[in-house]
Amino acid sequence: MRATFMLEAACERAQSVLLDRAFFSLDADQFEQFLAALDAPPTPNVGLERLMAIEAPWDTGTT
Numbered sequence: 186m187r188a189t190f191m192l193e194a195a196c197e198r199a200q201s202v203l204l205d206r207a208f209f210s211l212d213a214d215q216f217e218q219f220l221a222a223l224d225a226p227p228t229p230n231v232g233l234e235r236l237m238a239i240e241a242p243w244d245t246g247t248t
């Protein structure tokens with residue numbers, strides 16, 4: 186029981202640490218490519234459009 190708790194706590198903490206990493210290093214060329222990707226218009230995504238067209242169950246009143 187305690188071992189399970191410790192393992193779960195350690196995994197949650199490790200995941201939190203990894204998800205909080207926001208710093209990454211780029212050279213000048215990579216940085217320019219990164220900025221170009223951010224500035225580029227989004228490409229069409231049929232799967233995302235289909236997903237967003239589905240009404241959420243909590244909005245339909247059904248479960």
